[in-house]
Each structure stands twice: as structure tokens, then as C-alpha cells.
Amino acid sequence: MTNPQVPPPDGSEYRPGLEGVVASRSSISYVDGENGVLEYRGIDIRELTAHSTFEETTFLLLYNHLPDHRELAQFTTLMARQRVLPHAVREAIHNFPVSMHPMVALQAGIAMLAGDDYFADEIGTQRNNIKRCSSVVAKVPSLVAAFERHRNGEEPMPAQSKYSHAENFLFMMTGVQPHPEAARVFDKLLIMHADHSTNASTFTCRVIGSTLGNIYSSISGAVGALSGPLHGGANERVLRMLYSIGSPDNVEAFVDEQIATGNKIMGIGHRIYKTKDPRAELLQEVIPRLLEIQGGEEKQTLYQTALRLEEVVNQRLGQKKLYPNVDFYSGIVLEILGVPSDLFTTVFALSRVAGWCAHWVEQVSANRIFRPKQEYIGDHHRPYVPMERR
Ligand SMILES: CC(C)(COP(=O)(O)OP(=O)(O)OC[C@H]1O[C@@H](n2cnc3c(N)ncnc32)[C@H](O)[C@@H]1OP(=O)(O)O)[C@@H](O)C(=O)NCCC(=O)NCCS
Structure with missing residues (x-):
């Protein structure tokens, strides 16, 4: 057997967990761990939580600039219109086992959204990619809320376009209009979880994107990565x-x-x-x-x-x-x-989906498929032993 401690002959080095390996280049978020700084597209999250909304922050992450009045109004309206889930997805959630973990329900729901998008596999212009992303970001709260109500034996609440993204989720989950200040706190929480450079789920999203996997596969894969206890939760x-x-x-x-x-x-x-x-x-x-x-x-x-x-x-x-x-x-x-504790990781996803989408867009627009090397540490030239002699 090859000794795993001996470096491969070409001099490359195995780094467990890719620790310290620069695996991508990105202009989306920046983390300075020594000084406690997190920036999205160069803007400190302290500024964003003080002045921005989740919709505006999503625009910033996707388009790499702050929107003007008209752009923000258009984008907010677009997001609000896209909250409604396709009929087939609503039906599927209605049939999900109530004991299913909400993260599994969310992962399945996102993957199913591809069924309603005839052109899902056409990774086209940046404009179309971003529009598709805005639809996914808009629908994640509807998926989480629909499953939450289903498992409690309640009918889903219709999305309310008069509410902000944050308010609408709290409303769809509980059926009650949230206190405006509580909704704003939730909005801030969404802003500050929206991206955090290359972590396991973001990397997963980029890896799937690098195969030119569509946005639905990439985001549902990222949800799967987030579901593990070492990441979300x-x-x-x-x-x-x-x-x-x-x-x-x-x-x-x-x-x-x-x-x-x-x-x-x-x-x-x-x-x-x-x-x-x-x-x-x-x-x-x-x-x-x-x-x-x-x-x-x-x-x-x-x-x-x-x-x-x-x-x-x-x-x-x-x-x-x-x-x-x-x-x-x-x-x-x-x-x-009032968010049930087993929905906490889905709330994380509800925010982080904005960052995942931005990373998917960045990946597919300057793509090279991820294909790291592997150091083989198994045997060679083993004989095939017939069954009667084993
Ligand atoms: C987040 C985390 C995984 C980072 O781990 P890390 O960078 O690998 O740090 P290490 O595990 O090497 O810890 C370094 C030292 O701090 C200690 N330490 C780290 N996190 C600690 C914690 N939460 N409580 C007590 N001691 C802790 C370790 O025991 C170690 O001590 P030692 O040097 O005497 O052996 C780790 O701090 C942790 O498990 N925290 C609790 C879980 C958590 O909050 N996760 C969410 C992360 S966003």
C-alpha cells in the first residue's frame, strides 16, 4: 500500500478539506477575520443592515452595484411577483411526509422548480441568469412556509405582494401580519446571512455550476451541503x-x-x-x-x-x-x-440563497469545471480471486 504521508511524485500537496487552498476568485464577499469585517461587493454589512433591505442587498450581490430608485422598484416588484409556487410543487409539498426534515423538503422543492422552467438548462446571458436567480430567491420563503403549514395541518397562505420579502415570509409561516419592527429585525438577519465567501455550501453551488448544472440543481445541492451539522444548525x-x-x-x-x-x-x-x-x-x-x-x-x-x-x-x-x-x-x-427551531437552518438558506445565486452567476460567466486531483492510496495489481477460493 502507498504511504499516505509520502507526497505525490509531482510535488502537489494534499490539504484535507482544501484548507488554505484558493479554489476560486470572487468579487462577491470579503471576510477579514482579524478585524471582524464582512463586506458584500465592497460594502460593510454594518452599512447594509443599517440602511439596506434584503431585496436591495440581493440586487447588490447579483448585479454588483446598488440599484437606483427605478431599478430597486422594478426588482422588488419582480421578486414579489415571483413568490408564487408552481402548482405541481404545491401539490408535491402537500404530499410530503409531515415527519420530513424541513431542509429535505426545501432541497426537494427547489430541485422541483426546474420542472416548471422549460429553459432551465439554457445557461444564457447574464441578464437571463440573474432573472432566473431572482425567481429562486423569491420562491425559497414560499417553499419553507408551505411545508411548515403543511406539517401543522394548515393550508398554505397566499404570498402578499404588498409585504417585503421578510414580512411576507413571517406572514406566510404564521398567517399573522408581523409587527413592522420585528419584520425589520428579520430583514436585517437576512441581510447579514446573505453571503460569506467560499464555505462548504457556496463551494458546492459553484462546483455544480461549473458542470453547467442549472440554477435549481446548484441551489438544491447547496441546501444539501448546508444541512449537515458542521455547517448550518x-x-x-x-x-x-x-x-x-x-x-x-x-x-x-x-x-x-x-x-x-x-x-x-x-x-x-x-x-x-x-x-x-x-x-x-x-x-x-x-x-x-x-x-x-x-x-x-x-x-x-x-x-x-x-x-x-x-x-x-x-x-x-x-x-x-x-x-x-x-x-x-x-x-x-x-x-x-417565533420561528420553530428546526426551521432555523431553512431560514439561513432563505437568506444565503442570494449569495449562492451570485456565486453561480459568477461561476458560469467565467467557467472552468472543478476537477481537483486525487491522491490514490489503495493497492495495485491485486489478483482477482475466484469465489471458491476466498
Ligand atoms: C467553529 C469551530 C469549529 C472553529 O474551530 P477551529 O478553528 O478548528 O478551532 P479549534 O477547534 O482548532 O480550536 C482552537 C482552540 O480553541 C478551543 N475551542 C474552540 N472552540 C471552542 C468552543 N466553542 N468552546 C470551547 N473551546 C473552544 C479548542 O478546544 C482549541 O483549544 P486548544 O488549543 O487548547 O486545543 C469551533 O470553534 C467550534 O466547534 N465552535 C462551536 C460550534 C459552533 O459554534 N459552530 C458554528 C460556527 S459558525
């Missing part, structure tokens, strides 16, 4: 952890026990950010007002427990540069907004 585990801690008074003992047993504290630490994740800061800012609008005593305790946890982690683990990541506060925000 940490915010759900943060929420469970905070509920299990129970109160700020129990935090110190919890942290000490985690450190003593070598367990990781959920929502803490990041491969790239060596300071507090800018998205965690932005989410933390909106929680106090959100609690005033629709939080109860239980949610207040949850938030106070999180604040205390951040403080104690800082004291005990600050020297390791471990700080809250985006998932630390996003689960609390979604919990206060």
Missing part, C-alpha cells in the same frame, strides 16, 4: 444549550464544566474570525428592542443567560481568541420571532 444547538443552562446564575458552573470535560461551547469560536463576529454584534444590538416588542420573561432570561455566557467565556477563554460567532445570537432572535 449551530444556532439551534446554541438555543438548546441556553435553555439547558436555565439562568445567568448557572453560567459559571456550566463553562467550568465544559472546559474541564473538553467540550465545545456552542456559538463560540470561528475558523476565520479571531475577534467577535460582526454579525453577532449586529444581532445583539437588535435583541433588547425585539424583547420589548414581543419577548416574555422566558426569552428575557434566555438573553440574560447568553450575555452572562459571553462574559464568562471572555474571562476564561479570551486568551484563545474565542468569541461569539453569528450563531450565538441568531437562535435567540429567531426564537423571539
